[in-house]
Structure formats: C-alpha cells, structure tokens
Amino acid sequence: MNLLLIGVNHRTAPIEVRERLAIPESRLGEAAARLVQHPGIVEGMILSTCNRVEVLAAARNGSADLRAFLRDYLSTDLRPFEEYLYEYREQEAVRHLFRVASSLDSMIVGEPQILGQVKEAYAVARQVGAAGGEMQALLSRAFAVAKRVRTETAIGASAVSVASVAVELAKEIFGSLKGKQVCLVGAGKMSELAAQHLIASGADIIFVANRTRDRAVEMAERFHGRALLLEELYDRADQADIVITSTGAPHAIFRREHGELFLQRRRNRPMFFIDIAVPRDVDPEMNKLDGIFVYDIDDLQSVVNHNVADREREAARAAEIIENEIERFAARQQTREVTPTIVSLQEHMETIRQAEVDRVRGKLGKLSPEQERAIEAMTRGIVNKVLHMPITTLKTAAREAQATTVVEIIQRIFNLNARKISESGVSDSEKDSQPD
C-alpha cells in the first residue's frame, strides 16, 4: 500500500486559490466516497479548512493520480494551480500529516483547532467507508503524535495574540475571570477583540464609555453593558476589575491620582488596565501603585513576541518528536504489511513437509531415533533453504514502495491466502494449504 498526499495550504497558496480548491464541509463525505472510487485508490480522506485543502490516499502500487481526482471532482483545470500544489509520498506524506495534526504546519503554530478538524475529517471518511485499516493505522498514530507533542512540549502553552495575551495576564492577576467586571473605554477593533476574549473567559462588560453618547449607547447594547460618558468614568471605573482603554484622547485619561482614588474605593483589590491607545490613555505612573497593573500596547506586544519565540523553540522540539515517531511508524508499517504473508508461507511449507515425511515413513518401516532425527533435519533444512530467498525478498520489499506487488506475487505463487490465514488461525491454514 502506498500513501499519497496532495494539497495546498496557507503558505503555498493565496486565499483565492485555496477557496477555489476548498470542499465545503457538507460535501466532504461525498468527496471522500468519490475519492476511493478513483482508479488505484483503496482508502482516503479529505481535509478542507480555511487554511488548507489536503487529499490523503492509500493507493495500490503507487499508480493513483490524485491530481486527476481533484480535477474530476472539482471539474476544474488544475494547470493554473500547479505552482501552489504540493505532493508527498510515503514517508513524506506521513511527516506532513503528523505535522498538520500536531499544528506545526498551522498559520499560528500550536493552535489547537487543527487536530479537531483532522479528527472530524477522518470521522467523515470513516462514515462513508472511505477510510479503513490503512487510514486507521496512520490516523490513530497521527492523533497520538499530536497528543505527545502537546503534552511534551509547551507549543500551545502561551498566547500569541495581543487579545489572548491580555486575557492571560488578567488570569495571572485574578485567576478565574468568571464574574470579573470589565469597563471598555473608547472604541476600536483591538479593544473590542480583547473585550470579546475576556467575555469568552467568563468576564462581564459592565460599562462602555465613549466621548459621544450615541456611540457609547450603541456599543453598550452590543456588549450588554451600561453606556457612560468619559466624564462619568472617574465615579464608576473603580467598579471594574479590568479597564480596556483605546480612545483618541491626546492626554492620559487615567492618572495617578485616579488610581489612588480607585484603590481606596476598592479597598486595595487589584485592578488591571489594558491600554491599547496611542497616545496612551493611562499614565504609566499608575503602574507604580500597589495593586494596579498597567499594560500598554508595547508591553502586550513584547509578551506576544516573547511567546512567539517560545513557540518556535518548542516547534523545533516537536519536530524532533515527529521524526522519531515517523521512524516508529515506518517500522510498524513494514511488519504490518509482510508479516502475515511470511507466517502463512512458513506454515504452508511446514504442512507440506509434515505430509511428505509421514508418507515416506510408511514406506521405510521402523526407523531408529537417529534416522528419525536425520529425516527431520534434512527436510527442515530443505524447507528453510527454499524459503530463505522469498522471505528475504519480502522483508526487503517491505521497505520499498512495491511491497504490495511482491506480497501478491508470492501469495499467488504459493497459493496463499494471507489474510484468511492470519485472521482465523491454524486450522484454516491447514485446510487451505493442502498440497494439490
């Protein structure tokens, strides 16, 4: 069996190309079913996300043409996309799949969604019967590798966007964010993103302040908070545990004296200011107050940079794990493919030997123990010498692409039915391999 993989991802292809090749989720099952009907393909699955389209197939004798499948399925001429497509075989395909599942190939390295997407794609392929034993062996390994990478490296441990870093810092201060109150000052894409991240972690937006009443009301409705004018902030902001600021004000809105006032009203409970505005809305002097933590956009960005560097270091460790797993997988695959044939070949020859020995013994009459042993040794010797070459050939073939061909030839020459034998044990093998 040969593994083939063809695909495009966010690095090789722009969005225009990816969307042309993408297969919508609702049609993935049908596409996978079509894939295994394609000539030469035995099993297969398709992964299609916004960042990648991957077609994975186990083919007989490496003759399958995945490009042709894509062309037929999408009814598109693939030639204009040729430069964006990558194609992997065998070990390369395994490596690529392991990297994808472990999120090393993701746009944001270490992001956890991709593993779920691969699992989903595999489940769909199984449902329509496109994925069988081969895919199971490969995919279950890929999931195990992804888990190993996740537990043994810190690849997904740190936040790598400004909004998620803000949430993580908030958690370092408050622990759980459930029920923590957030005040949003000013509007802006980044600050709203941060607010949404905080809400997702269980925090509530209580106030939304803006220079104009209309804008404040509009945003307050969206976030289920109360609208405030900037001037009202000083009386209310102390009710918030987290304050996100992003106004266009030329001077700092929150200064040291406000911080002191807030702390007094809050009886020194800590307060976290996330200042996304440039020029800054929060006077950096405030950070000197015990219990007030101020992070401006540069501070957040430097944490992001640090975490990104962290992830890259961890990605290198993850790559090592994957290399190691590829070797283990290859070794396992080899034996998986040829072992049943070797076993049944040996059983087959042993049956013949036994039958012949029994037959000849009837003619020879009573034999001395030495003679018995000599016959045993001679017949075994012949069988072993005869089998030596085919078994060696099988073992070597396992390491090469044409394993299936060799296995089939040997099965036909010796009239074996490897699968039947390996699955149903000795009694069947005896029945099947009676000499003609």
Add this chain to the structure above:
Amino acid sequence: MPLLWSRVALVFYGVGVVYALLSLGRKHELIQRLLAPAVLMGAAFHFVALAETAMLQGVVAPASAHQAESMLAFLIVIFFLAFWSKYKTTMPGAIVFPVALLLLLPSAFGGMAPEFSSPLLRTAWIAVHVTLIFLGYAALLLSFVASLLYLVQERRLKSKSPKLWRMPPLEVIDEISYRSLLIGFPFMTLGLIAGAVVAQVYVGAEFFDDPKIILSLVLWAVYLALLFSRWSAGWRGRKAAFLATFGFLAALSTWAANYFSQTHRFLGP
C-alpha cells in the same frame, strides 16, 4: 520504631521538596501526579511516628523539643495539603516543605533533646493547648509564605518581563494568605485560652509574669492586627508582607522563648 517512620517520612517529604521546586518551572502533569502521593505517604508515616511516640511515652502532648518540632512539621504539612486540595497550587510547597523537612530532621535522627518534664503533660488540656497553638503557627507560616509569594508575583507582573516560572494567580495567593490567617486565628486564640486555664488551675497567677507569656500575647496581637488590616483596609502586597514578616518573627521568638522562659520551658537533657 518512631525513628524509622520519621526517617521514611523525611524521605517522602524530600521527594515533595524536589517536585515542588520542579513545578516552579514548566507545568508538568507528571510532577503534579507524583507530588500528591509522595506528600501523602510522608504525612502518613509521620503520623505513625508521632502516634507511636505518644503511646510509648504515655503522653499525648509532645514532651521533648524534637517531638514538638516534629508535631509542628506534621501540622504544617496537613495545613498545606488542605490548602492545596482547595487551590490546586503546589507553589507554597517550595517553601513550606523545606521548613517541614528541617523541623522533622532532629527527631528523625534521634539524639537527646531538652524536654518538658512536667506531670501536666499527661493532662488532655495540655494536648489541646499544644495542638491548637501549633495549628495557629502552621496557619501563620502558610500565610507568611503566601504573602511573600504575593510580592514575587506582583513584581513579576509589574516588571512586565517575560515569564520565568509559573505562579498561581495573584488573587489566589492573596486568598490563601487571608484564608489561612482566618482559619489560624481561632486556633491560636483557643490554644492560648486553654493554656491560660491550665496555668491558672495548676500554677496560679505567677505563671503569667514570664517572657514566654508576654511574647505569646504580642504574637496574638500581631495576628489580630494582620487580620484586621486585611479585613478593614484590604492590605495586601508590600504592607501585608511586612506585617506578616513581623508576625512570623513574633512566632519565632515565642517558640524560642521555650528555651529561656522560667515557667514554660524545655529543660536540658
């Protein structure tokens, strides 16, 4: 035999120290999984050692300085375990375990120790007095450790420097510090009352004119001040750590008073 059990407990606590220190680095599930059994086993053997000593000597209250230290170590570990099961942070262990380890060390390696040689040791009142006071000490230690950790975490967040190690969230540390004070204070108070009752009944008023007693009252007052400053003004961070350090020093000197007090002291071996 108690010696052997103490040594076994010591080994387990040693493992606890190593893992608590390791868990300062990366979060590692394996460490978390190994830490619990190690410390629990340590505590179990420690308990056996304490119980056996008490049975052999026929006294419930610790008679020698070494036994007292061992019992205090045990209660500290129990206190840590209780807070750990609630807050899931092993961080204080990095400081608490070494302390417990040091306290257990003398009794695990035997040797003669100064002793209390009062017949009063056989009364249940004394056992209650000692246990309650020690619980108060253990709580104070945990609170002190937590307030130091608070300072470290506050520094870390303020400096905006990339993370070097993992810390529990600031508010969790604060809660541990406050809660352990809150729990420890009644123990300390009741322990002092129990002691006073015993002293009044068996010794009389002259017992109270002693450095040990005065230091105990100072300790109690600091304890109260700590609680009150937190409760009323929400003191935390530097101020709280300062006060907690003061409380810890008061506790240390009260403990040390066992060696120079006239009425409440260990006698030489």
